[in-house]
Amino acid sequence: DVKVTQSSRYLVKRTGEKVFLECVQDMDHENMFWYRQDPGLGLRLIYFSYDVKMKEKGDIPEGYSVSREKKERFSLILESASTNQTSMYLCASSFWGNAAGELFFGEGSRLTVL
Amino acid sequence: ILNVEQSPQSLHVQEGDSTNFTCSFPSSNFYALHWYRWETAKSPEALFVMTLNGDEKKKGRISATLNTKEGYSYLYIKGSQPEDSATYLCAFSTGGFKTIFGAGTRLFVKA
Numbered sequence: 001d002v003k004v005t006q007s008s009r010y011l012v013k014r015t016g017e018k019v020f021l022e023c024v025q026d027m028d029h030e031n032m033f034w035y036r037q038d039p040g041l042g043l044r045l046i047y048f049s050y051d052v053k054m055k056e057k058g059d060i061p062e063g064y065s066v067s068r069e070k071k072e073r074f075s076l077i078l079e080s081a082s083t084n085q086t087s088m089y090l091c092a093s094s095f096w097g098n099a100a101g102e103l104f105f106g107e108g109s110r111l112t113v114l
Numbered sequence: 115i116l117n118v119e120q121s122p123q124s125l126h127v128q129e130g131d132s133t134n135f136t137c138s139f140p141s142s143n144f145y146a147l148h149w150y151r152w153e154t155a156k157s158p159e160a161l162f163v164m165t166l167n168g169d170e171k172k173k174g175r176i177s178a179t180l181n182t183k184e185g186y187s188y189l190y191i192k193g194s195q196p197e198d199s200a201t202y203l204c205a206f207s208t209g210g211f212k213t214i215f216g217a218g219t220r221l222f223v224k225a
Binding site for chain 1: 118123145146148150155156157158159160163203205207209211212213214215216217218
């Protein structure tokens with residue numbers, strides 16, 4: 001069974017804290033993605049990576065950075081958390097050869113920034 | 115700006131009712147249309163991927179149709195069951211890395 005695992009389901013952080021969200025996939029997928037989901041909006045792409053050490057900005061990268069040191073792991077970093085980054089964060093992966101782009105998701109990390 | 119619209123935003127039905135949702139997407143640069151089901155406290159899971167105009171897909175009581183010329187897709191659920199309660203996401207792909215998601219239709223099925 002394919003699996004994308006996000007390290008924390010719920011986090012509460014204070015404004016200005018550095019936050020790490022970790023994601024691991026066991027499917028040997030080349031592509032990995034970070035999305036955020038807010039009420040009334042579709043999933044919005046923050047960053048993605050198509051290979052180890054490669055990263056590309058998505059639609060809303062401001063205030064975030066990412067790290068992909070190993071193929072199976074993709075980390076999202078909030079350098080200085082702000083209240084407007086309170087959201088549900090979803091990690092996803094996909095197989096490079098799947099041109100239709102079917103995504104496999106983790107269960108999400110709900111972050112609250114106070 | 116590419117935009118995907120889903121309607122209705124939410125839907126309450128009785129067990130046994132049949133229901134359908136709509137997804138509207140850009141008709142240009144189409145590559146694939148995805149439907150995902152997202153149950154509370156679980157990860158979104160792919161239901162269907164459709165790539166050709168006129169495609170129809172079926173999985174049990176759930177089916178979907180695709181019209182790429184006019185830019186819409188319908189998702190149908192026949193005889194809704196409480197376990198169908200979830201958010202149904204539609205997503206549009208132009209073949210690159212970016213998939214554009216709609217805001218979802220939240221379905222509540224009452225026993």
